[in-house]
Amino acid sequence: MRILLAVHHFPPRYSAGAELYVMRLARALLRHGHQAEVVCVETIEATEPFRVDVESDQYAGIPVWRLHLGLQDAPAQWSYDNLAIAAWFAQRVQIFQPDIVHLHSGYLIGIGALRAAYAQGIPTVVTLHDYWFLCPRITLLRGDGSLCPQPPADPAECAWCLHLDQRRYRWPARFSAGLAGKVWIALAGQTERTRQQARRDTLRAALAQADLVISPSQFLANLFKEWHIPVQTIRLGLPHESFASIPPVQAGSTIRLGYIGQIAPHKGIHLLIRALKRLPPNGKPIELRIFGNLDQHPAYTRSLHHLIGGDPRIHLAGKFSHDQLPNVLEQIDVLVVPSIWYENSPIVVLEARAAGRPVIASRSGGLVELVQDEVDGLLFTTGDSRDLARQLQRLRTEAGLLERLRDGIQPPPLLDEEMQIIFQHYTALVERRTASRGIG
Incomplete structure (x- = not known):
C-alpha cells in the first residue's frame, strides 16, 4: 500500500506527541513493506507574501515534504482551509497515487489533504490528536485560562475567546466579571460569529466525509457525538x-x-x-x-x-x-x-x-x-x-x-498490536474502494 500522511509538524525540529506518532506510523509502514510519505508544515512566516514553498527531504529513512507558509495577505480561512495547500496536495496525490490519505490533527495544514483525496476518490482517515476540529484555539482552553467544557452553541463566544489572547480585551473581561464579553458578543460579534460558524461548518463537513475517524481516547471521541460523526477509539501502543x-x-x-x-x-x-x-x-x-x-x-x-x-x-x-x-x-x-x-x-x-x-x-x-x-x-x-x-x-x-x-503498573499496549489494527482498517478501505470500482 501507498500511504500519504499529513501532520502539522515533523522531526527533527518538532517532537511533540502527534509528530512522534506519525514518525512511528511511517516507520511501521516502511518496515512492513509499504510505501509512506509525510507532508508537514516546517515554517510559518507571517511577514512573507501568501504562498506555499515546498522542499523534499528524508528523515530516518522516511520521505518528507516540508511546507513553508507565507501568511501576509492570507485569506481569513487559511488556518483551516488553505486553498494553496490543497492545490499542492492535488498535484502530489496525482503523482504519488496513494491508496490512503491519513490526516493527523489538521492544525496548520488544514483540510487540503482531505479535499485532494475526495476529488480523486481516495479513502481518507483522520486521527484526532487534539481539539482542532472543534476549537479554533485547539486546546479547549479559553483565553482567560479556564477550561471550555465543550464548544459553545454561539460561535461568537469562540471569537471572543480568541480576542482574550490580547491584553486590551483580557483586562476588561477580568475586571467586569465577564460582562465585557457579553456586551462585545451582543454588539460587535456578528461578523466574527459568521466567520466562526463558517469554520465549524467547513470542518464538520470535511470530517463527515472521512472514511474513518480515529481517537486515541474515549474522552475525545465522545465530544463528537453532537456532530453525529462516528469516531473509533484505538489505543496507542509502544515498542x-x-x-x-x-x-x-x-x-x-x-x-x-x-x-x-x-x-x-x-x-x-x-x-x-x-x-x-x-x-x-x-x-x-x-x-x-x-x-x-x-x-x-x-x-x-x-x-x-x-x-x-x-x-x-x-x-x-x-x-x-x-x-x-x-x-x-x-x-x-x-x-x-x-x-x-x-x-x-x-x-x-x-x-x-x-x-x-x-x-x-x-x-x-x-x-x-x-x-x-x-x-x-x-x-x-x-x-x-x-x-x-x-x-x-x-x-x-x-x-x-x-x-x-x-x-500496580501494567505495560501499555504493544505498538505492533496498534499498527495491526491500523493496517487492517487501511486494507478494508482499499478493498472497499476496489470493490466499488468493480461494481461501477
Missing part, C-alpha cells in the same frame, strides 16, 4: 523493547519527580512548581527535573525561572533527543503530568508505564483513562496546586506508597 533496560524504581533517599514534554502554558508546569514549593521544608527530600525545549515559548520559560527563584530542588534540564528518552526516564521515580487542558492520550504517560514509573496526573480528559488512581498512579484536581501538593506530600509520608504504585 516495549526500548524501555526494557531501564532499572525499576527503588525507594531511595530522595524522591525524584520528572516532567517530560512541551514547555508551554497549557502543560501546567507552573502549577507543578507551585505545588512543590508548597511542601513543608521538613521531611524526605524531593526534587524535580523538567525536560523539554526551553526555547519554544521564551516568555513562559522566563516566568518559570522567576517562579523557581533559585530553588535548588528544581532543575530545568532542557531538551533531549528522543533516543535519549530511556536515559531521561531512568533519572526519575515518578512522572508528573500537571496539564491544565484536556490531554487526549499523551504518549509520555505510556512511556512512563513501559519504564515502570508511576504517574501523577490531572483528573481530566483522557488522562483518567490512562492513570488508575491509587493503583498505578495518583490523580489530582485539575488546576489545583494545593491538591497536587497533597499528592506529592503523600509520596514523602506514606510508607510503601511509591512501591505499591510501581507494582
Whole structure:
C-alpha cells in the first residue's frame, strides 16, 4: 500500500506527541513493506507574501515534504482551509497515487489533504490528536485560562475567546466579571460569529466525509457525538523493547519527580512548581527535573525561572533527543503530568508505564483513562496546586506508597498490536474502494 500522511509538524525540529506518532506510523509502514510519505508544515512566516514553498527531504529513512507558509495577505480561512495547500496536495496525490490519505490533527495544514483525496476518490482517515476540529484555539482552553467544557452553541463566544489572547480585551473581561464579553458578543460579534460558524461548518463537513475517524481516547471521541460523526477509539501502543533496560524504581533517599514534554502554558508546569514549593521544608527530600525545549515559548520559560527563584530542588534540564528518552526516564521515580487542558492520550504517560514509573496526573480528559488512581498512579484536581501538593506530600509520608504504585503498573499496549489494527482498517478501505470500482 501507498500511504500519504499529513501532520502539522515533523522531526527533527518538532517532537511533540502527534509528530512522534506519525514518525512511528511511517516507520511501521516502511518496515512492513509499504510505501509512506509525510507532508508537514516546517515554517510559518507571517511577514512573507501568501504562498506555499515546498522542499523534499528524508528523515530516518522516511520521505518528507516540508511546507513553508507565507501568511501576509492570507485569506481569513487559511488556518483551516488553505486553498494553496490543497492545490499542492492535488498535484502530489496525482503523482504519488496513494491508496490512503491519513490526516493527523489538521492544525496548520488544514483540510487540503482531505479535499485532494475526495476529488480523486481516495479513502481518507483522520486521527484526532487534539481539539482542532472543534476549537479554533485547539486546546479547549479559553483565553482567560479556564477550561471550555465543550464548544459553545454561539460561535461568537469562540471569537471572543480568541480576542482574550490580547491584553486590551483580557483586562476588561477580568475586571467586569465577564460582562465585557457579553456586551462585545451582543454588539460587535456578528461578523466574527459568521466567520466562526463558517469554520465549524467547513470542518464538520470535511470530517463527515472521512472514511474513518480515529481517537486515541474515549474522552475525545465522545465530544463528537453532537456532530453525529462516528469516531473509533484505538489505543496507542509502544515498542516495549526500548524501555526494557531501564532499572525499576527503588525507594531511595530522595524522591525524584520528572516532567517530560512541551514547555508551554497549557502543560501546567507552573502549577507543578507551585505545588512543590508548597511542601513543608521538613521531611524526605524531593526534587524535580523538567525536560523539554526551553526555547519554544521564551516568555513562559522566563516566568518559570522567576517562579523557581533559585530553588535548588528544581532543575530545568532542557531538551533531549528522543533516543535519549530511556536515559531521561531512568533519572526519575515518578512522572508528573500537571496539564491544565484536556490531554487526549499523551504518549509520555505510556512511556512512563513501559519504564515502570508511576504517574501523577490531572483528573481530566483522557488522562483518567490512562492513570488508575491509587493503583498505578495518583490523580489530582485539575488546576489545583494545593491538591497536587497533597499528592506529592503523600509520596514523602506514606510508607510503601511509591512501591505499591510501581507494582500496580501494567505495560501499555504493544505498538505492533496498534499498527495491526491500523493496517487492517487501511486494507478494508482499499478493498472497499476496489470493490466499488468493480461494481461501477
